[in-house]
Amino acid sequence: MIKIGVLGAGSMGSGIAQVAAQAGHQVVLVDKNEEQLANAKSKLAKVMARLVEKAKLTADEAEAIQARIMYGSNMANFKGCGMVIEAIVENLAIKQQVFAELEGLLDQDAILASNTSSLSIASIAASCKNAERVIGVHFFNPAPLMPLVEIIPAVQTSAKILAETKAMVDSWKKVTVVAKDTPGFIVNRVARPFYGEALKIYEEGVADFATIDWAMTALGGFRMGPFTLMDYIGNDINYTVTETVFTAFYFDPRYRPSFTQKRHAEAGWFGRKSGRGYYDYAEDAVKAEPNKNEVLGNQILKRILVLLINEAIDAVFLNIASAKDVDLAMTKGVNYPKGLLAWANEIGLANVLSALDELYDEYRDDKYRASVLLRRMVKAGESFEL
Numbered sequence: 532m533i534k535i536g537v538l539g540a541g542s543m544g545s546g547i548a549q550v551a552a553q554a555g556h557q558v559v560l561v562d563k564n565e566e567q568l569a570n571a572k573s574k575l576a577k578v579m580a581r582l583v584e585k586a587k588l589t590a591d592e593a594e595a596i597q598a599r600i601m602y603g604s605n606m607a608n609f610k611g612c613g614m615v616i617e618a619i620v621e622n623l624a625i626k627q628q629v630f631a632e633l634e635g636l637l638d639q640d641a642i643l644a645s646n647t648s649s650l651s652i653a654s655i656a657a658s659c660k661n662a663e664r665v666i667g668v669h670f671f672n673p674a675p676l677m678p679l680v681e682i683i684p685a686v687q688t689s690a691k692i693l694a695e696t697k698a699m700v701d702s703w704k705k706v707t708v709v710a711k712d713t714p715g716f717i718v719n720r721v722a723r724p725f726y727g728e729a730l731k732i733y734e735e736g737v738a739d740f741a742t743i744d745w746a747m748t749a750l751g752g753f754r755m756g757p758f759t760l761m762d763y764i765g766n767d768i769n770y771t772v773t774e775t776v777f778t779a780f781y782f783d784p785r786y787r788p789s790f791t792q793k794r795h796a797e798a799g800w801f802g803r804k805s806g807r808g809y810y811d812y813a814e815d816a817v818k819a820e821p822n823k824n825e826v827l828g829n830q831i832l833k834r835i836l837v838l839l840i841n842e843a844i845d846a847v848f849l850n851i852a853s854a855k856d857v858d859l860a861m862t863k864g865v866n867y868p869k870g871l872l873a874w875a876n877e878i879g880l881a882n883v884l885s886a887l888d889e890l891y892d893e894y895r896d897d898k899y900r901a902s903v904l905l906r907r908m909v910k911a912g913e914s915f916e917l
């Protein structure tokens with residue numbers, strides 16, 4: 532088994548190191564900040580103790596997993612690693628510098644992977660002389676618990692490196708999907724309307740946060756409503772992702788950010804972590820009650836759902852990923868109750884199209900334009916083969 536290097540011992544890097552060590556690899560976890568390394572080590576000890584308590588691991592296994600991780604503050608420790616996964620700060624210039632340095636430290640055939648959420652893999656790979664061995668390996672938070680990993684070959688990546696990387700991550704019992712190197716890859720692109728349309732519905736005064744969340748969970752079966760989820764992710768982070776995707780798509784109105792979320796972020800109302808977001812998390816706070824009117828709830832659900840489905844269909848149309856992988860990504864990466872394309876088949880593609888066209892006619896906003904693939908499939912009377 533090859534030795535795996537992980538650069539960055541923050542929330543993602545420490546989780547990825549755990550995944551690789553649990554799969555049996557020797558792991559080298561490097562962070563320039565010693566305190567982060569110490570935190571990662573004690574956090575892992577706690578997680579392992581809990582798994583032993585729950586009888587998911589024996590004490591010996593837990594000890595062996597921890598012993599397989601070597602902690603270091605210098606990239607020279609990566610010598611001999613067959614693959615290094617980078618999970619440091621989301622900054623292109625810093626990542627490029629690190630990749631250029633990594634390339635010189637590792638063997639010719641070692642894989643260089645980045646866990647970036649929003650930067651292009653091509654731009655990171657461009658910092659290496661041997662760019663064909665650079666690839667995106669995008670885990671979801673928390674890495675040990677979320678099954679999905681998006682594998683993103685850059686235009687420069689060789690077919691061999693793609694196949695090797697996919698096989699490696701598959702062997703870690705993860706669900707892998709291959710995505711094109713485009714903004715947001717699959718999940719962070721297709722999920723945009725879950726937040727954006729919910730915010731728009733609120734801004735139009737159609738319903739309040741609690742009612743929209745109730746419609747999506749009680750009627751739609753989503754595990755968390757959009758406002759609860761944005762408060763969980765953090766409005767600062769979620770807003771930045773939306774703005775980055777919007778800019779990267781040359782200001783396509785489909786990804787337009789919301790002033791409501793921007794103001795919440797500016798106010799420091801990040802969500803759970805700051806004690807207040809769309810909801811108040813103080814102990815004595817009065818819980819917001821939804822309006823459980825099912826007619827209204829179903830209107831809200833339908834509006835958000837058809838936009839999500841439209842994004843999923845457009846991702847297939849533009850070859851971002853296969854239909855099967857798009858559905859896998861949304862169910863395994865963000866726990867959607869059903870794959871969006873399977874859901875589209877169930878509702879009927881013609882019904883999805885007419886709901887979108889109704890919105891488009893009313894708003895005259897390109898945000899609501901239906902995917903060309905959806906229109907073609909309806910014309911041909913087709914549905915998705917999944």
Ligand SMILES: NC(=O)c1ccc[n+]([C@@H]2O[C@H](COP(=O)([O-])OP(=O)(O)OC[C@H]3O[C@@H](n4cnc5c(N)ncnc54)[C@H](O)[C@@H]3O)[C@@H](O)[C@H]2O)c1
Nearest residue numbers: 539540541542543562563564567618619620621647648672
């Ligand atoms: N947090 C998420 O939900 C999430 C999900 C998927 C992907 N990502 C991506 O993963 C990466 C890391 O995110 P995170 O949330 O774990 O960040 P984090 O801030 O928790 O951790 C980053 C770590 O990198 C270290 N670091 C920074 N520069 C370094 C350098 N030059 N050399 C060595 N160590 C360095 C920092 O000390 C810190 O410990 C980012 O690219 C992010 O976009 C994050």
